[in-house]
Amino acid sequence: MLYAAVLAAGLHAWLVGIGDTRLPVFLGGMAALFALEFVRHDLVALLGRVALIVAVVWADGSGLSRVLFALLPFTAYFAFGRTAGIALGAACLAGVATTLQLRSPGWTSDSEQVSDLLMLTLAIALAVAMAAVAVEERQGRARIAALSAAAERQRLARDLHDDLGHHLTAVIVLLEKVEAFGERDPQAAQRALADATRSARRALADVRTAVRTWDFHLGAALRELCTDTVVLRFAGDESRYPEPVLRTLFHAAQEAITNARRHAGDGVVEVCAELGPDRALLTVTDTGPGFAPDREGFGLRGMRQRVRGVGGDIEVRAAGSSGTRIAVTVPR
Structure with a gap:
């Protein structure tokens, strides 16, 4: 000019x-x-x-x-x-x-x-x-690019912990069950071994999926995550919410189920997701022994960071024999 x-x-x-x-x-x-x-x-x-x-x-x-x-x-x-x-x-x-x-x-x-x-x-x-x-x-x-790279590295670390950690924990628990029931109940051991194989294959599929872009659907992901030992209740329209919010809810459920399997033993685990017009609410409850509030590990700390990153709140109740309840709320 x-x-x-x-x-x-x-x-x-x-x-x-x-x-x-x-x-x-x-x-x-x-x-x-x-x-x-x-x-x-x-x-x-x-x-x-x-x-x-x-x-x-x-x-x-x-x-x-x-x-x-x-x-x-x-x-x-x-x-x-x-x-x-x-x-x-x-x-x-x-x-x-x-x-x-x-x-x-x-x-x-x-x-x-x-x-x-x-x-x-x-x-x-x-x-x-x-x-x-x-x-x-x-x-x-x-x-900004440097900060974005650091945030991406942190996100990848959380994803590795949430995705692979979940599946590997399931594999370990199931293989321990195979070892315990191998002679006393061969059929139960065989079922546990089959479940461990499926979990290992899911872990491999997650790794492959992580390196490419794919459409994410919270309902389908939760149904795949929740096996026979986890009760799922899903309601609402997930199209109301952007993908980062849906992924955050999924990872929160994944981390909560992993913790329940690790600490709650054979207790009942229930996942409830409600995607309403004003807010998304995810609750994961179990009937395990609970834990002290000062014993939160990397998984729960990472979950809190994820939820805050999408403008949500998280409440963890883990008191005595009443079990553990994790509630994640994200406003629309």
């Missing part, structure tokens, strides 16, 4: 005879400046702009092309930093003032010349400020 404005002003000055416009040099310099936008070497681009802008200003009879000097500190700020940008901006102003002094020794008494220099000073100051904002925005994007 700046090149177009300067080109239009220079052509107008040449057509109506304002000043002394050297058209071939002016047009060639403008074309070269435009072509220089595709040069990626910082120093070459900066030196080329300096030479070409000086040539264009010399050939332009309108005087508007002086505004091109504002591009130099802008470019230098990006390529070489704040100090270089400010120094080159000051050098441009000093060069213009020196040229005016050599051409018109009494220019300081000419209000138009003084006004032009003040406007150029303002343009250079704005260019430096814009470059500073743009550089800060670029650095902010880099910081």
